[in-house]
Amino acid sequence: MEIQSRSGSSHYPNIQLRNGHHQKPQMYTVKDTNFVRYDSLELSSVTPTRELPEDAIHHVTPHFFFNSEINASLDKVVENKSEEIKRTVYQIIEFNIFPTNMDYSDEERAALLEMGLSQADYLAEHYMSKGESSEFMKTMNLLAALSKTREVDPKTGTARYAELPQRPVGAPSDYISTKDLMKRFDPELYGKLQAELEGGGTNFASILIQFTQKAKAHPEWREQFLSEQNSRMTALENTTITNRFKGTSTANIHELVTEMKEIMEKSQFTNNDFLFNNLVNFYNSIEKIHNGL
Numbered sequence: 001m002e003i004q005s006r007s008g009s010s011h012y013p014n015i016q017l018r019n020g021h022h023q024k025p026q027m028y029t030v031k032d033t034n035f036v037r038y039d040s041l042e043l044s045s046v047t048p049t050r051e052l053p054e055d056a057i058h059h060v061t062p063h064f065f066f067n068s069e070i071n072a073s074l075d076k077v078v079e080n081k082s083e084e085i086k087r088t089v090y091q092i093i094e095f096n097i098f099p100t101n102m103d104y105s106d107e108e109r110a111a112l113l114e115m116g117l118s119q120a121d122y123l124a125e126h127y128m129s130k131g132e133s134s135e136f137m138k139t140m141n142l143l144a145a146l147s148k149t150r151e152v153d154p155k156t157g158t159a160r161y162a163e164l165p166q167r168p169v170g171a172p173s174d175y176i177s178t179k180d181l182m183k184r185f186d187p188e189l190y191g192k193l194q195a196e197l198e199g200g201g202t203n204f205a206s207i208l209i210q211f212t213q214k215a216k217a218h219p220e221w222r223e224q225f226l227s228e229q230n231s232r233m234t235a236l237e238n239t240t241i242t243n244r245f246k247g248t249s250t251a252n253i254h255e256l257v258t259e260m261k262e263i264m265e266k267s268q269f270t271n272n273d274f275l276f277n278n279l280v281n282f283y284n285s286i287e288k289i290h291n292g293l
Contacts, residue, residue, distance in 0.1 A: 063090055066146075067165060067166050068167065068168065070142065073136075073139045074139060077128065077136045082289065082292075084285065084288045085289055087285070088289065089123065089136075091285065092120050092123075092282075093116075093143065096112045097113055097116050097144055097147050102152075102159075111244070112278060113147060113148075114241070115260065115275060115278060115279065118243065118245040118256075121137065122253070122286075126250070141239075141241070144241050145237070145239035145241065146162060146236060148239060162236065164233075166180065174222075174226055178212060179193065179208075184225055184228075185218070186211060189207060189211055193208070245263055253287070253290075261276075
């Protein structure tokens with residue numbers, strides 16, 4: 001699974017970043033430079049007409065698309081929350097669970113992930129009902145498990161994650177996209193299909209028909225696909241993530257920050273600025289929530 005984003009004109013990693021439309025899973029990577037590298041970043045050209053005050057510029061948090069079930073769960077939990085609470089939820093997903101900085105080591109990613117889960121737990125305890133809290137943390141833990149499946153192609157630098165079931169809202173649990181089935185059992189034909197899509201060809205429908213006829217002769221493909229899909233989901237749902245920040249006080253934001261800083265100071269990192277900056281951003285978000293901004 002590759003990661004996508006949707007949020008205005010900026011494109012982030014593709015677990016599909018969504019912008020109102022479901023996009024095809026896709027990952028873009030920045031080539032090596034002397035600067036920080038990102039899994040996926042594309043900035044639109046902007047011609048400023050006037051200078052803006054510094055506090056008028058703020059980060060627009062993208063909403064990642066994972067699959068219909070996960071996103072419906074997130075949407076339900078934040079539906080009646082303030083914009084700042086919503087923004088904080090998606091910032092945890094963007095900066096802690098699926099950070100795009102390619103230069104983070106596995107250990108640094110793990111620390112950010114663990115900090116993000118504890119931040120999510122704080123949000124759940126203070127701003128969600130018991131039912132919302134349970135559903136929210138179940139979803140965040142599933143996303144955390146998904147992030148642990150990250151693999152990077154050494155040649156292209158493309159980051160990929162375990163495939164999640166993709167089906168339209170309301171579709172039966174055994175729904176399988178023809179394209180997904182083709183990708184799994186006839187990758188050569190799937191490559192031709194992708195080439196048609198990218199090149200604006202006219203053989204798209206005929207390729208789908210060709211594969212549909214082939215799949216009818218192999219009913220075992222569906223059974224195997226569903227079995228593999230269910231096994232992946234079971235593995236994700238049963239993933240246990242050891243969290244060095246687990247147990248930090250959630251009584252108030254000041255106690256949480258103080259205890260997290262103490263843990264950070266004992267960490268093995270020679271430079272933990274990346275963790276400190278993340279914690280400061282979370283603290284600032286909570287302050288905005290408290291102030292009703």
